[in-house]
Amino acid sequence: MIDLFVIKVGGNVIDNPTLLDAFLQKFAAIQGKKILIHGGGKIATRIGDQLGIQSNYVNGRRITDAATIDVVTMVYGGLVNKQLVAKLQTNGCNAIGLTGADANIIPAVKRPVKEIDFGFVGDVKPEDVQSTALKALLEAGMTPVFAPLTHDTKGQILNTNADTIASSLAIALSAHYNVRLIYCFEKKGVLHDANDDNAVINLIDRVIYEELKADNVLTDGILPKLENAFAAIESGVAEVLIGHADDVQSNTTDTVAGTLIR
Amino acid sequence: MIDLFVIKVGGNVIDNPTLLDAFLQKFAAIQGKKILIHGGGKIATRIGDQLGIQSNYVNGRRITDAATIDVVTMVYGGLVNKQLVAKLQTNGCNAIGLTGADANIIPAVKRPVKEIDFGFVGDVKPEDVQSTALKALLEAGMTPVFAPLTHDTKGQILNTNADTIASSLAIALSAHYNVRLIYCFEKKGVLHDANDDNAVINLIDRVIYEELKADNVLTDGILPKLENAFAAIESGVAEVLIGHADDVQSNTTDTVAGTLIR
Numbered sequence: 001m002i003d004l005f006v007i008k009v010g011g012n013v014i015d016n017p018t019l020l021d022a023f024l025q026k027f028a029a030i031q032g033k034k035i036l037i038h039g040g041g042k043i044a045t046r047i048g049d050q051l052g053i054q055s056n057y058v059n060g061r062r063i064t065d066a067a068t069i070d071v072v073t074m075v076y077g078g079l080v081n082k083q084l085v086a087k088l089q090t091n092g093c094n095a096i097g098l099t100g101a102d103a104n105i106i107p108a109v110k111r112p113v114k115e116i117d118f119g120f121v122g123d124v125k126p127e128d129v130q131s132t133a134l135k136a137l138l139e140a141g142m143t144p145v146f147a148p149l150t151h152d153t154k155g156q157i158l159n160t161n162a163d164t165i166a167s168s169l170a171i172a173l174s175a176h177y178n179v180r181l182i183y184c185f186e187k188k189g190v191l192h193d194a195n196d197d198n199a200v201i202n203l204i205d206r207v208i209y210e211e212l213k214a215d216n217v218l219t220d221g222i223l224p225k226l227e228n229a230f231a232a233i234e235s236g237v238a239e240v241l242i243g244h245a246d247d248v249q250s251n252t253t254d255t256v257a258g259t260l261i262r
Numbered sequence: 263m264i265d266l267f268v269i270k271v272g273g274n275v276i277d278n279p280t281l282l283d284a285f286l287q288k289f290a291a292i293q294g295k296k297i298l299i300h301g302g303g304k305i306a307t308r309i310g311d312q313l314g315i316q317s318n319y320v321n322g323r324r325i326t327d328a329a330t331i332d333v334v335t336m337v338y339g340g341l342v343n344k345q346l347v348a349k350l351q352t353n354g355c356n357a358i359g360l361t362g363a364d365a366n367i368i369p370a371v372k373r374p375v376k377e378i379d380f381g382f383v384g385d386v387k388p389e390d391v392q393s394t395a396l397k398a399l400l401e402a403g404m405t406p407v408f409a410p411l412t413h414d415t416k417g418q419i420l421n422t423n424a425d426t427i428a429s430s431l432a433i434a435l436s437a438h439y440n441v442r443l444i445y446c447f448e449k450k451g452v453l454h455d456a457n458d459d460n461a462v463i464n465l466i467d468r469v470i471y472e473e474l475k476a477d478n479v480l481t482d483g484i485l486p487k488l489e490n491a492f493a494a495i496e497s498g499v500a501e502v503l504i505g506h507a508d509d510v511q512s513n514t515t516d517t518v519a520g521t522l523i524r
Contacts (some may be wrong), residue, residue, distance in 0.1 A: 047336075051312050070341060074309075079332060082411070082419055086363045090417040094395075096365040101348045103358040103404050133356075133402065140398035142365050149344070155352040157344055227406020 002238060004138070004177035005034040005252050008166035009184045011041035013245045014080060024185075026086065026249040028091035033138045033177070034170060034252075037146045038084060039162040044075040058116050064159040069120040071155050073099075076147040084145055087115070096142045101157060102151030103133040106165060108150035109160050122158030123148040123163060126235060129172035130238075167232045174236035180252070181237050183225070184245040189259035190226070194219050204261045206230065229261040238262065264500060266400070266439035267296040267514050271430035271446045273303035276342060285446075286346065290353035295400045295439070296514075297431060298357075299408045300346060301424040302420040306337040311425035320378050326421040331382040335361075335419050338409040346407055358404045360388070362412030363419060365395040368427060370420050384412040384420030386427065388497060391434035427523045429494045436498035442514070443499050445487065446507040451489070451521035456481050466490065466523045491523040500524065 007027065013019045027036060045055055048071045056063040064072065081097040088095035100106025100122070106129055107124030112244065137144050146169070148162040170181035191202035204212070209226060212218050218226070222242075229240035243251045243258020250257045269289065275281045289298060325349040326334065343359040350357035362368025362384070368391055369371055370384030399406050408431070410424040425445065432443035451462035465472070471488060474480050480488070483486045484504075491502035505513045505520020512519045 047313070050314070051309070074340040076340070077344045078336040078338070082335050082339045082361055082363055085361075086413045086419050087417045089363060089366050089413065089415060090318075094365055096360070097363070098358070099344055099347075101344055101351060103356055103360070104351050133404070136398070136402035140395065142395070151348045151351065152415040157348050175489045181268060229507050 011039035014041035028093035038155040126171035272303035276303035290355035326381040388433035
């Protein structure tokens with residue numbers, strides 16, 4: 001019996017007020033304990049541009065320099081996070097907006113410099129997550145809402161991938177709950193036919209996964225998502241679901257619209 | 263026996279990295295349960311200027327229009343609040359950064375328009391504070407750190423005076439704790455001689471207050487602070503202390519450097 005939903009929603013929903021309002025209404029209506037992790041969206045780039053801060057990319061990946069970490073701390077940790085909280089509150093969801101620095105819930109390590117110096121980017125290990133603090137909030141009836149930020153425990157905020165935060169929280173909280181980790185993305189789920197958006201495979205386990213791979217059904221884009229899903233399951237997460245933000249409510253039930261992985 | 267300190271620190275300390283680091287070290291070292299409320303500081307005005315947002319004032323009072331509430335939500339609720347949290351964490355204080363929207367702790371009412379439309383400014387009533395949620399955080403060993411922001415419970419963040427938040431939280435939490443409410447300001451305390459910064463009056467009660475007023479010892483600046491202090495005490499707060507940010511640690515002991523009001 002699933003008793004905690006850990007749900008990640010991406011920047012594409014954050015950036016679109018209509019999609020966002022619809023998503024937040026559905027998220028608020030989900031029964032039981034839940035956690036939301038939100039991506040950043042493009043607003044940080046826009047505000048950074050207005051502040052004259054150049055976005056630097058190496059091999060297509062953004063570098064978080066000192067000016068940029070301040071912008072994302074403001075925009076993700078302040079503007080986006082608190083607006084989500086205020087909107088969830090008005091929908092009857094007792095949201096509490098957090099970063100990984102708050103209550104030291106997600107200590108991280110600044111990514112070591114190899115070929116590329118990514119700057120103030122944090123890497124998270126699930127075993128470092130302070131799940132007891134998070135459990136206290138959940139048991140007090142609160143719904144934690146995380147911005148994609150952590151800290152290095154030495155006073156520095158770090159920019160951190162929202163998917164990684166979601167899987168790390170889900171793994172750590174599996175010590176206390178039966179967790180379904182839900183990734184909202186732009187498709188309804190894993191498709192049996194890449195040209196048919198409604199050809200959703202509703203259940204994938206290891207056996208089915210190997211068959212789908214052998215049959216070359218899976219696209220390159222979905223393979224790493226499924227690998228990450230199985231990695232989370234092997235680390236204790238009961239179920240992973242990949243589905244559309246529009247379907248988030250039904251994806252917390254037994255008859256899912258998306259793809260349930262277990 | 264005091265078992266909770268509610269401490270407000272102003273923008274002048276927030277704006278000065280050296281003062282701020284010294285203050286946070288002292289705050290982190292305070293034993294027992296504590297809450298910090300921080301003012302905004304001038305950084306919101308600077309970032310607003312860079313974003314091309316005009317600061318509008320009427321009779322010397324800032325108007326919080328739609329663009330300005332976004333800036334203060336970013337800067338106070340994101341940048342300033344999360345940097346304080348990260349720094350407190352590295353000093354061994356288990357800080358959790360919040361606005362009044364988080365866990366619906368401080369519901370507020372948008373200030374009614376009379377002669378002046380202050381815009382997105384919130385007025386708080388202590389009886390509306392959700393002290394049970396705050397108590398859950400304190401009992402879980404966390405130190406709440408509040409940005410000067412609340413919400414209208416209809417999805418809108420509101421700019422709110424940090425002194426008012428501090429006194430409202432202190433009054434509401436007096437249902438659960440014996441509270442000392444500490445205001446850090448630029449003097450060591452209430453002075454017996456306005457020209458001698460060390461002539462601190464260490465204890466003021468109603469009788470002494472009336473005597474000081476009769477003797478014209480008190481300056482115009484300190485009178486409203488003392489009136490607010492007595493109002494908080496009449497609403498259940500055990501003690502109010504007015505003192506310097508440098509003295510915050512000793513001002514949580516029995517032998518205060520500042521002015522204890524009770």
